[in-house]
Amino acid sequence: MDVQLYNVGPRIPEELNFLETLSDNIWWCWHPMAIELFVRINPNLWRELGGNAKLFLRTVPQSRLEELARDPVYRRHLRVVQADFERQVQKDKETKKRDIAYFSLEFGIHESVPIFSGGLGVLAGDHLKAASDLSLPLVAVGLLYRQGYFTQVLDRNGWQIEHYPVSEIHNLPLVRARDKEGNGITISIPLIDRQLFAAVWVLWVGNVPLVLLDTEIPENPPDLREVSWRLYGGDKRMRLHQELLLGIGGFKALLAMGYEPSVCHMNEGHAGFLSLARISHLVNDFGYDPNVALETVWRSNVFTTHTPVPAGNEVFDIGLLRPYLNVFAAEAHLDVNRVIRWGIPINDRNHASEMSMTVFGLRLADYSNGVSKLHGEVAREMWKNLWPQRSVSEIPIKHITNGVHIASWVSSRLWGLYERYLTPKWAHNPPLDQLVEGINTLPDEELWMAHELCRQSLVRRARKLIQSNVRYLSGHGKEADLAKNALSPDILTIGFARRFATYKRGTLLLRNPDRLLALLKDTVRPVQFIFAGKAHPADDAGKKLIQELVQFAESHGVQDRLVFLENYDIGMARSLTQGVDVWLNTPRRPQEASGTSGMKAAINGVINCSILDGWWAEAYNGENGWAIEGNDYYTEDEDRDNYESQLLFNLLENEIIPCFYERSNGDLPVRWIKRMKASIVTGLGKFSSERMVEEYRRFFYEPAEASYRKLTVDDAACAKALVAEKERLVEAFDGGKLYIERPTVDGNNLTDMHVGDKFKVSTQVYLAGLRPDEVEVEAYYGTVNVHNEIIESGAEKMDMVEELPDNNYRFSCEIVCQAAGRFGLTARIKAAGHDWDNSVPGFMCWPR
Ligand SMILES: *Cc1c(COP(=O)(O)O)cnc(C)c1O
Numbered sequence: 001m002d003v004q005l006y007n008v009g010p011r012i013p014e015e016l017n018f019l020e021t022l023s024d025n026i027w028w029c030w031h032p033m034a035i036e037l038f039v040r041i042n043p044n045l046w047r048e049l050g051g052n053a054k055l056f057l058r059t060v061p062q063s064r065l066e067e068l069a070r071d072p073v074y075r076r077h078l079r080v081v082q083a084d085f086e087r088q089v090q091k092d093k094e095t096k097k098r099d100i101a102y103f104s105l106e107f108g109i110h111e112s113v114p115i116f117s118g119g120l121g122v123l124a125g126d127h128l129k130a131a132s133d134l135s136l137p138l139v140a141v142g143l144l145y146r147q148g149y150f151t152q153v154l155d156r157n158g159w160q161i162e163h164y165p166v167s168e169i170h171n172l173p174l175v176r177a178r179d180k181e182g183n184g185i186t187i188s189i190p191l192i193d194r195q196l197f198a199a200v201w202v203l204w205v206g207n208v209p210l211v212l213l214d215t216e217i218p219e220n221p222p223d224l225r226e227v228s229w230r231l232y233g234g235d236k237r238m239r240l241h242q243e244l245l246l247g248i249g250g251f252k253a254l255l256a257m258g259y260e261p262s263v264c265h266m267n268e269g270h271a272g273f274l275s276l277a278r279i280s281h282l283v284n285d286f287g288y289d290p291n292v293a294l295e296t297v298w299r300s301n302v303f304t305t306h307t308p309v310p311a312g313n314e315v316f317d318i319g320l321l322r323p324y325l326n327v328f329a330a331e332a333h334l335d336v337n338r339v340i341r342w343g344i345p346i347n348d349r350n351h352a353s354e355m356s357m358t359v360f361g362l363r364l365a366d367y368s369n370g371v372s373k374l375h376g377e378v379a380r381e382m383w384k385n386l387w388p389q390r391s392v393s394e395i396p397i398k399h400i401t402n403g404v405h406i407a408s409w410v411s412s413r414l415w416g417l418y419e420r421y422l423t424p425k426w427a428h429n430p431p432l433d434q435l436v437e438g439i440n441t442l443p444d445e446e447l448w449m450a451h452e453l454c455r456q457s458l459v460r461r462a463r464k465l466i467q468s469n470v471r472y473l474s475g476h477g478k479e480a481d482l483a484k485n486a487l488s489p490d491i492l493t494i495g496f497a498r499r500f501a502t503y504k505r506g507t508l509l510l511r512n513p514d515r516l517l518a519l520l521k522d523t524v525r526p527v528q529f530i531f532a533g534k535a536h537p538a539d540d541a542g543k544k545l546i547q548e549l550v551q552f553a554e555s556h557g558v559q560d561r562l563v564f565l566e567n568y569d570i571g572m573a574r575s576l577t578q579g580v581d582v583w584l585n586t587p588r589r590p591q592e593a594s595g596t597s598g599m600k601a602a603i604n605g606v607i608n609c610s611i612l613d614g615w616w617a618e619a620y621n622g623e624n625g626w627a628i629e630g631n632d633y634y635t636e637d638e639d640r641d642n643y644e645s646q647l648l649f650n651l652l653e654n655e656i657i658p659c660f661y662e663r664s665n666g667d668l669p670v671r672w673i674k675r676m677k678a679s680i681v682t683g684l685g686k687f688s689s690e691r692m693v694e695e696y697r698r699f700f701y702e703p704a705e706a707s708y709r710k711l712t713v714d715d716a717a718c719a720k721a722l723v724a725e726k727e728r729l730v731e732a733f734d735g736g737k738l739y740i741e742r743p744t745v746d747g748n749n750l751t752d753m754h755v756g757d758k759f760k761v762s763t764q765v766y767l768a769g770l771r772p773d774e775v776e777v778e779a780y781y782g783t784v785n786v787h788n789e790i791i792e793s794g795a796e797k798m799d800m801v802e803e804l805p806d807n808n809y810r811f812s813c814e815i816v817c818q819a820a821g822r823f824g825l826t827a828r829i830k831a832a833g834h835d836w837d838n839s840v841p842g843f844m845c846w847p848r
Contacts (some may be wrong), residue, residue, distance in 0.1 A: 010057050013069035018082045022174050023053035025204040026088055027565040029110040030129055030407040032415055034081045038665055041068060045156055048573070052112035055171040074681040088132075089207050098139040098209075100701050101261035102127065103250055103271035105242065107142050108233055109205060111571040114148030114167055115212070117231050118499050118534075119596055120306055122570065123371075123689075124267050125205075126405035126596075127696075130689035132206025133407075133428070136697060139259055141250035141271075143202055143242060144169065144212035149231045152534045152567045156705045158550030160535055160543045164230065169214070175580045175581060177211065177257050186219065187252045189244060190327045197759050198245060211253050213245055232536070240316055243357070244324060248272030248512040255281065262708035265302040266365065269314050269357030273328070275301060275364040276339070290333045292719045295726070298709035299835065302700045303365035305358055305397070307593045308312050308378045309503060315354040345385040346841055362386060362397070363840040366707070370399045371594040374617040378590050389844040391782075391793050393627045396838040400699065401615060403692035406684065409600040411578040413450040417442060422684075429694065432685040439681055442671045451581075451605055451676070456489040458579025462565055463487060467564050475573040486560045487528055492660045494609075495580030495601075497532035497568050500542040503591045506533065507545045511645040519652065520561040525661045527652075530580060532568040542687055577601040582656060585610035586648065588637065591631055602683030605676040609651060611644070615687060624678035626651050664788060707835075722834060728770060733843040737768035743779060743827040743846045746812075750825075753817050762812035763798070763827045763847075769807065772800050776832045777811040798827070 012020050018638050019037070028034035029051070038053055039046050041060055047319070049056050068074045073796040102124070108116030109125040116122060124140075131138040146169070150162040177200040185200040197219035203210040216228040226234070227241045238490045251274050256260060264274050282293035288847050293417045306312065318340055329336040342363050343355030362368050362383060370379035376399025406427040410418065418426045422438035487493075500506050509529070519527045531549055534543030546564065553562040565572060577583065583601035585608065592614035599615060601608060608625035610616040620627045628647050634640035659672050711719040727826055732738050743763040750759065777800075782793035798811035811827075830836070831843035 011062065013066055015069040015075060016065060016078065018078055019057060022085065023057050025089060025206065026109055026173055026415050027085060027112065027206040028053060030405060031084065032412050037077060037081055040074065047783060050112050051110065052171055054173055072123065085106065098137045098259055099261060099705050100136065100138040100263045100265065101254055101467040102138055102265045102267060103141045103246060103274055104267035105141055107210060107804055108570055111569045113172055115142060115145050115231065117149040120268060123402055123596055126408065126689040127693060128205040128208045128210060129405040129408060130693040132208045133690060134693060135207065135626060136693065138208055139208040139254065139261065140208060141246065141254065142210060142212050143228045144214040145228055145231050147230050150537060154550060155568055158547040160546055162537045172245055174203050177202050179256065185253065185256045187249055187256055189252065191241060192323045192327065196220065196227060196241065196245060196622060198249055200256065207712060211250065213249055213253060236316065236320060240320065240324065243270050244273055247271050248277040248328060250274065251277035263300050263302065263704040266361050267304055268306050269361045272357045272360040276328045276844050279334065283333050288716060291723045292716050296362045296708065296711045296716065296719045299366045299711060300704045301365040302704060303361040303368040304371065305379055306371055308382055314357040318353055318355055342661055347385060347388060359386060366835050366838050367704055368397050370397060372401045372615045372618060373399050374590055374614065375399060375593040386840050387842055389841065391790060393793060400692060400695045401618065402596050403687045403689040404596050404599045405689040406603060409574060409577065410603055411454050413453050414604055417446055417450055426684055429688050430685065431689040432652055435681045435685050439677045444668055444670065445606060447676065448668055448673055455493055455577040458575045459489040460486045461575050463562060465565050482559050486563050488526065491526040491528055492657060493580045494527065494529050494584055495581045496529065496574045496584045497576050498544050498571065498597060500533045500535040501539065502541050503588045505586045506531065506589060506639060507548050508586045508641060508645045508648060510548060511642060512649055515649045517558065518558055520558045525657050527657060530563055530576065532565040532572060532576065534568055556665045573597060574602065577606060578604045581660060582606065583608050585616065587611055587613050588640065589613040589632060599683055599687040602679045602687065605680050606681050607675050609656060619682050619686065624675065624682045626656060729843050732768040732770050733845055738829055738845040739766040740829050740845055740847050743825065755817050755820055757817045758814050760812060760814050762810060764808060764810050765829055766799055767807050772809055774832055776830045777827065778830065779813055779815060779825065779827050781815065781823055781825040783821050788824060790824045
């Protein structure tokens with residue numbers, strides 16, 4: 001049947017027109033007053049529709065809207081929100097100049113916009129909200145999934161089943177991107193011998209536009225329409241199509257909309273192909289030589305790696321990839337083999353069968369980072385092969401620790417208290433001492449009451465959920481009764497919600513069934529556990545963990561104290577991280593790059609109990625929660641898991657449970673509340689997405705943007721000069737022509753030194769045609785390990801002291817012994833300045 005499609009919007013009374021504007025920008029989802037504006041219209045319907053504002057306005061009876069249009073109290077409320085909105089959004093929204101483009105395969109903004117799967121997406125969503133709050137000139141790019149990730153239900157055996165409901169995109173706050181003539185923008189990219197088309201949509205996140213690509217359009221043959229159906233669904237080829245669409249199609253969409261970003265941020269390797277589109281653009285639209293374009297692009301790219309787990313670091317088989325890259329390389333006037341080599345570490349070039357998107361991203365970004373202090377170290381160790389000439393501490397991968405968007409995750413009950421007692425900037429990366437001062441004025445009783453209300457809401461919500469899905473677990477009446485009485489609103493509640501991947505060890509507690517059952521059956525100091533989380537559809541081992549939890553609870557009759565909530569999503573994450581007392585995290589260190597749910601918990605006064613991994617390794621201070629110290633020396637997972645689960649039970653039995661039930665001062669757990677307050681200070685003070693985005697701005701975006709300006713002015717004179725210099729550097733360094741002598745020490749006996757002593761080091765170099773100002777010669781020294789390898793290194797710049805014949809020079813410097821210990825000393829030549837240190841593999845020459 002051939003039908004004509006049309007949309008009918010609600011007829012909103014003129015007085016309430018602003019509601020429609022509000023529903024077209026997801027800004028409302030992090031402004032409690034704005035949410036309240038919708039809730040007041042019809043609280044039950046709002047909840048039923050999962051907070052989808054657009055659908056809600058289409059569903060509310062006309063009469064209710066007309067009634068409110070006459071209600072002066074409601075209209076006043078609306079005007080307050082409107083003023084707020086206009087102050088924060090409208091002004092900046094029109095500015096077309098957006099220098100920073102942020103690419104991600106997923107964005108978790110609100111549960112009503114299902115285009116995310118988990119932590120990576122939620123982080124990206126929080127990045128955009130903070131960018132909006134900070135009025136950063138940022139535009140984001142992603143894909144518009146029609147079926148999102150998946151909806152999780154458990155069958156009667158506790159086995160995960162995936163459903164893929166199709167989302168009605170006309171109920172999402174999307175507007176079609178239009179060109180100057182007002183036509184809807186559609187872009188296309190070549191896939192070997194076909195074209196993949198995508199319609200371009202925009203979802204406004206405050207004043208940040210999120211550009212979304214949709215392939216479910218008639219221009220595409222059926223198999224290509226599927227490209228934007230499912231997040232992380234389909235096979236490798238499908239994933240490749242998605243990533244080509246994101247990187248190359250996404251960049252094309254920006255250009256078609258009139259954006260001309262100078263900095264591109266790849267959120268994970270998925271977005272890596274954008275570099276090819278950037279090079280192609282400079283070559284074809286501005287007449288750059290491809291090498292000049294490359295020099296410009298890598299120096300203004302930012303790359304963030306998010307996981308040390310191999311499965312999270314995408315690789316593509318070169319056989320699969322090559323036919324696609326043939327086309328894109330040709331467009332960019334690049335040799336395809338060269339492009340493929342960008343994704344392979346130097347030492348593997350001769351036998352690699354796969355290209356790594358992480359390597360590709362690292363090579364094509366001057367600015368790269370891991371997502372916590374510990375993960376920065378892990379990432380430097382993991383990718384050190386890209387820079388074979390350097391020590392691990394000199395691998396140019398930095399860290400910017402993740403953060404969470406405060407206003408999106410703080411419960412409305414605590415919001416009120418924070419507004420009253422904390423510094424007015426409490427949600428905007430305030431100084432720690434101001435937070436501490438404020439939190440000390442917050443009465444214990446008020447904080448505890450607010451938190452207990454959060455726990456009660458969580459229990460109410462959990463019971464509803466369990467009742468609605470218990471039929472999947474069992475058909476008996478007994479189970480329905482159990483569901484009704486599951487959980488208690490007043491007892492110690494421990495939450496664990498995250499992806500069920502094996503390294504996260506969702507079943508660590510089951511290693512000691514007796515100790516666990518003793519806790520679950522204790523009636524004097526009762527404890528309950530709430531679990532939630534999805535396993536990847538292809539991960540049977542992960543699904544088995546979920547099943548083990550559910551079956552354990554059933555077989556021991558503790559379903560009321562150990563519950564699993566189906567279909568973890570953003571809304572549930574909010575309830576859990578606001579309503580539990582303890583947030584548990586048990587990854588195998590150091591595989592959790594950061595983790596962000598614990599930060600959401602912290603800002604709500606929930607206390608973390610976690611392995612010292614990811615963010616917690618830098619957040620834990622002895623007062624703001626509990627650390628499972630763990631043991632990195634066990635090489636067998638089995639041993640480590642046993643050991644660490646014992647530690648966890650020790651903590652629960654000896655510290656956590658007694659602390660919670662210590663009620664010497666009436667019914668207030670005073671020591672507990674002290675920890676809650678410390679947890680809040682840590683969360684608000686150090687782990688907000690505003691802090692994170694500020695760091696990206698200061699350390700990455702601004703220098704990258706300055707670099708782009710400098711490289712592109714005057715007909716790219718600066719970029720051209722760098723290309724010429726690079727050629728000389730490559731010849732001298734990689735051609736093996738440079739030479740540096742082992743350094744000698746003048747006038748002193750190196751074996752007998754004391755702290756404070758000085759000695760003079762000199763060396764002779766042959767520069768193979770380079771000028772002395774093009775290189776830096778350094779004395780390189782540091783403490784050594786038992787193999788006499790330098791581990792903690794320092795470098796001292798040497799000065800040229802003598803020009804010798806034939807391009808030979810003598811360099812020297814003085815070194816002061818700063819600390820006692822056993823040290824090693826050598827010297828090296830590096831390329832000077834211009835961020836050559838960050839290039840892959842960099843330029844470095846050691847004594848041979
Ligand atoms: C915050 C969040 C995550 C990430 O939490 P981790 O601590 O990284 O496991 C995953 N899923 C949802 C829905 C979230 O809100």
